[in-house]
Amino acid sequence: MLWYAFIGCLVGTLVGMLPGIGPLAGISILLPLTFGLDATKAIVMLAGIYYGSQYGGSTTSILLRIPGEAASVMTCIDGNAMAKKGRAGAALCIAAVGSFVAGTFGVLLLTLVAPPLADFALGFGPPEYTALLALGLIFLAYMSTGSLVRTLLMAALGLLLGTIGIDVMTGHFRYSFDIPELGDGIGIVPVAVGLFGLGEILSTPSRQVTAEVIRPRFRELWPSREEWRQSALPIARGSALGFVIGIIPGSAHIISSFMSYALEKRMSKTPEEFGKGAVAGVAGPESANNAASTGSFVPMLALGIPTGPVTAVLMAALLIHGVPPGPTLVNDHPSVFWGFVASMYVGNLMLLALNLPLVGVFVNLLRIPYAYLYPLIIMFCVIGVYEVNNSIVDVWIMLIMGVVGYGLKKFGFDPAPLVLGLVIAPIFEMSLRQSLIMSDGGWMIFLQRPIAGVLLAVSAGLLALSAFAQISRRGDWRPKLAEAETRKEP
């Protein structure tokens, strides 16, 4: 188990560091390789990639001013400024320690929050589950940086793609166009790898990924006493803020780092230092994004709700291994749940040990020209996708989705909700149809059941809030977040 946690953390650090490949593509590519493992080892390794990437992303942000991962955008600002002042080692150390504290804090809360939440959700029936999934998608749309309508359109498209294949209730083939391989539906791996792996490569010419690498010396890794003092409270605040935001569906790790940066700047006695190498500008966001990545596991494990594309793919991994995530996970598969939680405690320690002493090795990896890196990534994409079903149709799907992902990015559509929709489509359709069977076709069942009614009321409230923000064009924080995300492009 520890060995797989180590592999996940190491691969996660690498994918977090290297521009052009993110944790989603890394998890999707490595998912087929876990088919020979049991569910616990598989999820430990894949989750290690996710939270490991949060650590790795900070290295590239600080040394190159290029965020290796989207959540490290805010670290670019003050982290690189610290590096230019000769404090690269201190910035890396503070980022690593902050990530460790936040990650451990997050795992502790996960241990305390997830089991009672799962017990509460055991009382959910199909109508409650349908309403919860609908709320999850609408919340995701509300929290996204782009247009709510575009996000919902992508989610609906993902749900529609999820209907391809054999209808589990009637046994009829739907939209398979007489292609036998489509009888099982469109797999999550080809779609995720295509959209996020290949799609990213298509829109990133190598000339856009060149930058000077600042090389820290090992003896300069330890921050001064004053730097430790300045980072203590931001780490604590970032941890708490990040975990809470992580539970909410949406780009939690990005939002959490943005909000932490804004919070630290507001609370600082020297806000003019932000942007010029403020320690709090590194400590807060890095802690927040790690805590958020841990918090995002709470709905995934306890409720079976993915909070983003990464947890959606992790959910798909659990389903492939015959372990349905959700309220029954804690009781029916305790070894998976507690093994996963235990591995995260150890994983955070491993990452702390990996990221600091090996920073010199990682710096050399960053010197590899992107032109030589992305053909390797494409090869890994082909290998990983082909391995799922030994089917060349999956590779064609990956290629098509890569082109689709490129187009979506150009026209301002976020592909993440598409992946979410695809993952939850079978569960959503099953819950919906079971609810309608219970009510003899009546849709009022969703309002007659109190929990379902409340969840749908919250969904309606979010839609109304978004519509009001659109009309008034004030108090809409999403364009600012979109601006922060686009600043990631060098």
Next chain:
Amino acid sequence: MMPKLLTGLMMLFAALIVVGAAQSQEFAAIDWSDRGHAAGVVLITTGAVVAYRPLGFLISMALLVFALLVLVERRNALIAAGYSIGLTLFAYWLFGKALKAPLERGLLWF
């Protein structure tokens, strides 16, 4: 029922996007400077996928990497050849031998 429901919702969302078209970026303002790179990668990868089963993993992937480096990235052909062969052999060892992933043999016997 589900496909009809989703199609109806998608039509509604599409109509709302059309109504709010003024808020979208103009088509002419979209940066297409990477289209050459994207087209090259897609065409070469398509060729590699077509050749994957007939030629096998080693030959098709080596040609994929070589073509990307020489035709898209305009790198030195000799260096590209060495890199593509070495990388493909490493990937063959890692995935085919160490991780036991299924890799197409194609024309070769291994």
